[in-house]
Amino acid sequence: MTEHETDYEVVIGMETHIELDTASKMFCACSAQCFGAEPNTHVCPVCLGMPGALPVINRRAVEYAMMVGLALNCQIARFTFWERKSYWYPDLPKGYQISQYQYPLCYDGWIDVDVRDVASGTWQEHAERRRIRIRRAHLEEDTGKLTHIGNFSYVDYNRSGVPLLEIVTEPDLRSANEAYAYLSALQQIVRYLGVGTADMEKGAMRCEPNMSLRPKGSHELGVKVEIKNLNSLRAVRDAIAYEIERQTRILRSGGSIQQVTLGWDEARGVTYIQREKESAHDYRYFPEPDLPPLQVDEAWLAEVRARVPELALARQDRYRRDFGLSAYDAVVLTADRAVADWFEAVVAALPNGPGRAKAAANWVQSELFRVMKSRGIPNSAVHTLPVKPAQLAELIMMVERGVINHHTAKHVFEAMCDSGADPQCIVEERGLAQVSDAAALRDVVEAVVAAHPQQVQQVLAGQEKVFGFLVGQAMKATRGKGNAQMIHALLREAIERQRA
């Protein structure tokens, strides 16, 4: 990158819609769990906008929204009301959306994100921490969904009325990677809180970045474009990166940017104009007369606050500080709350847990992940495995105490994952206890040395690789139960005796 090419800076604000994973919809009793259901099977007079139907607030949805707000360090409004946002579209059954306008439920927050250059090989280790301000987060209802086939359009109202949280940042994002990092963090928070799937592919999280370029050092904002239909985090990053490049090229050649709404063509990797600049839409907001204002008292707020768990970033910092883990380990272990909780339960069950956390981390990342992957269990479902964290802690201690060796322990762990049995039982039942009897091991080693004179000579000639082979032979003779350290020492001794 030449000096000349860095003369523009991008300013990005993000508007994100997140479907909240409540059992019922925002304003009626219909099931909100409708992804993939037959069209128009999760509907009632309320979410179809039938004449005479009235909305009723879903308390759980409000609580979920407050949880996200609290996780984003927002202020929570003690008094707020609903408003009608009027516009016409066939997927909006009432001709207005019940939303919040003047007083959002959550406002003035921020979120710290670790921005990593994902393109680099060691991205987990190097991060720049950035604080992104959250302007507001408000609750509203989702619309239905249109499908266009030939000359006809079909509308499915299953999604109509699903609780939706709209989160708007201040224009604080300064690169495609930052946008990516912000959205990943947001997605992770939603999942940590258990209030949504935030699956972009399923439309449970929808992002609309707005961005503009300006000369570096300038404080004025340039002409803004909005990008829509981004169906993955990668698409968001690629679309923004593409636009930065495109706009930089235009500005450099003396051109100007048009204020437009863009779409993203995933296949071709380009943006295209979806809508030209249009006059500002007048939504004619006014307070929803069918719903009383929403009051949040301190007791309710405290109750909801208590349900917000420690989030990924805080855990990463704590793992590095208290457990001495690497950034890489911390990121991997906290990627999923279920895994992080499981890992911490192992540490908690270990005597001097923090001191042994590295061992626990290694077990989780190698053996636990391997088992789950081979069995097709997603990380979020770690608790469905029969093995419990305290049992892994016990296994780790058995290795440490020399009851079994590491090699045997892996097999024991496999067995624990099958049956949920305690490691001790498995070891006893299968006679897997490590052989540390010096006399017995000496016999085995002598026998191996006697049976492989040629290899012994090679070791003596300095071919250390062959030593490993001999260790293997001795281990095999003990059916894997031999104390590896003792076998090493005894074998070395026996080989040395063959010198001269």
Place this chain on the structure above:
Amino acid sequence: MRALCSLTIAEARRLLRERAVSARELTFAYLERIQQLEPSLHAFISVATELAIEMADAADRRIARGEDTPLLGVPIAIKDVLVTRDLRTTAGSRILENYVPTWDATVVSKLRAMGAVFLGKLNCDEFAMGSSTENSAFGVTRNPWRLDRVPGGSSGGSAVAVAADLCCAALGTDTGGSIRQPAALCGVTGLKNSYGRISRYGLIAFASSLDTVGALTKDALDAAIMLQALEGRDPNDSTSVSAPPVDVHAVEHAPEKLQGLRVGVPKEYFTAGIQDEVEEAVRAAIAQLEALGARVQEVSLPRTELGLAAYYIIAPAEASANLARFDGVKYGLRVTGNDLIDTYCRTRGAGFGAEVKRRIMLGTYALSAGYYDAYYVRAQKVRTLIKQDFEQAFAQVDILAAPVSPTTAFPIGSKTEDPLQMYLADVFTLPASLAGVCAISIPCGFDRLGLPIGLQLIGPAFGEQRVLQVARTYQMHTDFHLRKPNLDLSSLAS
């Protein structure tokens, strides 16, 4: 037969309980009378003959089992803005001409559960917007006291059905006077309940913050019986509240005298524009209250004249959003155009009448960017002031007595060309709606043409009990509510 149809709910229930008459007999009497009078009066949009007989038979079976409810076997008709399962519900609009709901309004299901018999759906101004029932897409309803006069509105069909004995009682709705004004113009009793006392779930919304459901009845006791049947907090209506239930027995046995009752007469309700005979009759009624022992004093509701302006901002604003759902996509009329916008425009252009379009435009304008603060926000402030007017008045008196309508029933067609004149018909009913308080209209006299005049008794929010008791006491000493229009069947047939 005539005697059967003129029964009050209380009387009908007594005969039904004593098995002196069956629900079937009673229902047939009404159906026959509807058949005879409907061509002249046009109170109904839909007469539910088969359903009524079916429900009457079901009621008779329940009576035979010894069941007893306040409405078991009582024939009732329903304003066509309340949704009824499997029974066409039009809201008086072409846009819902063939709309058959899949569910019942809460008030309708309460009536069903009590075993009331549904005679049909009553005519009204389109989406309850109007004061004469002339805005119905299904033709005008005629006042039974003089067929060339309007019945008032928007619950004109309800008022006529009760006045002409086409039903025992009728459901109506009142947003700015739509129960009280037609009750006054047709000489029946109509109670507008406090906002939130009766569920709005299933009421096709006109102005959500003002809409109330209520009944039009033959007297105050029946009004209490209907209130008891309909009231109560509804989990499906977040704006409904639970209030102490009405004590029907206490209304029935209201004291003969009004000793100790403080009656306020708001001076702003006796100003320009009021018909002399209306003022005289209302003042005479107030004198009667005084004669019965009430202490009468003049009070002031200084913001009364602002009510009309505030109402005609707030109600159309809410209506403009409430009626947005009628877009031809999901139900009701669709007139297919060249594209989506064209379809919207053609559907709504063909489906809505002139008054509805006028109010949608008024409301849309009032909510538009740049005008919102000047109109909607300001109107809400005025509304607060009007509420305070009533609070201050009720700190001094128990009840307010006033006219309902400045005039008696006006000739059909006389105000349709002048919307503002029509709006002024509601000038005395709008403030109570804006304040959310309760008010009843009861007959208190007749003008020289023999047209009924109504007395409005206004109580504080959830003060229905006292309002009903005072109305009952008044009706114990007067017979205006017992007089019937002369509907000579032979002359009407011509």
